Amino acid sequence: MRIAVMLLLLTFSMPGFAVGYSASIEQSRWDLEASKFSCRLSQKIPLFGEGEFNHEAGETVRFTLMPLQGHGLKGQVRIMEAASPWQPGIATREIGAVKFAADGTIAVPSSYSQQMLASLFRGRMPTFLAQNWAETGETVRIGLSAANFPPAYQAYADCISDLLPVNYRQIARTAVLFPSAQWQLSDSTKARLDLIAIYVNSDDSVKSIYVDGHSDAQGRRLANRDLSKKRAEAVSAYLEQKGVSPERITTRYHGERYPVAQSNDRLTRERSRRVTIRLDRN
Template sequence: MKQKNNRIKWFTAFLVVIGFSYSCHSYAMRDARAYGAYIEDSEWKTTGSELECGLSQQIPEFGEGIFLQKAGENLEFRLKSYSRILKPGEASLIAQGPAWKPNTQARTITTLEVTDHTTPVQIGTPYSSIMLAQLNQGMMPTISALSDASITAGEQVKVVMSAVNFQQAYRDYVGCLSQLLPVNYKQIARSAIFFDTNDTSLSEGIQQQLDLIVRYVKADKKIQRIYIDGHTDDVGDKRNNVNLSKVRAAAVENYFKQAGVDNKLMMLRYHGDKYPALKNTSDENRARNRRVTIRLERK
């Protein structure tokens, strides 16, 4: 009896493997113009830093599918093609069940635009997130479009993202997301902090703002210069205002130094009340002029 049970377990495991293999080959069986990774080729790769996280799969004879989450931006899926295979125009994003779930009905999620580009399909939120959720459930997101290849022009083409070997890579990807910066370069390239009258101290709120800049500068190796400019309102004489703007700018510079920012990157300047952001005609405007601006410059 024990030997018989072992044979049953072995045969069940064999059927599971065959089911996985069949799911990856089934598209080729049903439609010769289908692209997707076979079970032995299905590999997901995770790349990441504090600036972006990527999750990608090579699609044999077609190109690559990439989920990309950049700091401060929404998730995007990009389908890259080695050559012009998809005809520009309309395509469909389909939720396709694996072969070992034969009762799962395929359904169209949305229509897409195919462009004449090496990245012919780009999918933003919420559909890129839906694709990830499908893969995590063992489904296979499929892009269906017309072929533009010379031999098969006008035929239907399917590009399939395989769920085989997805889980571990997805866990690594989620781990990357947990340390992703909340801002990108465009969002942090120009910043300003504001001071009370005659004040030069860095409040807790200012320090939090500066900490985010420090974190970004350390993560982005393309930053080549940090311009720190001190300003005042028109209250007081010009000489005192120039000195006050210098002290404010120096306070920011010293904070960056203590946080480990390379001193060679920083350029400190101070202007007194020479360059107001707004006319000094009200208390509200003067409050906007008592500032230090921080501008990041990239290579």
């Protein structure tokens, strides 16, 4: 371990005599895990841990730095764009500042993550600059190597172009609203249902889709029950039209029994005239 620490002190060439972790040109490897649901581009950082860009369907890219256990780093971290060893004379610039989480990871906001990707594409080294390494007061630098990045980035870009437009969290619980006494689907409702259908038809882990119709408390109870039935059936029929298997859909209707709140004001009535769509993976 002492030998490893001494080597680390010598291997990072940025100024300030900081302790440094980064992959050498020979060690630099970018691994892509690709699917319709997410694109994960990661690099192992020898003796420190791993960094990962994760672009989930329906979201923007986020970078996470995941140290091995035992580093004990805390507090604020500066993200820098540094020159790679083959880029002499290029000045270092700051991208932004973040903090270590309680578990020792660093979750980088999307805007900084995008800048880090751009830095790597230009051949630069996104570098995390932290203080008090191993409680010695030393500065520690954790760098991502740009070596071998271009072909991995091309595959990553291809993966992003094939992502679904939404992810499970975004459509697992959905409510669509209806005007008073109406059950026809609006264009905005159809657009939302289109996204649900696209996702469900791509994710075999979604076993059940529960479609529940509701009404407000205005008018006769039996008429409201019939109205909630028509709303739920209109939603289920549209999903089936978009290729969702009817065996996965359970259609129910409840009339005015379950308002969104106990008050009977205008906003409550508007929000109660709804159909909820719930996806279940069990």
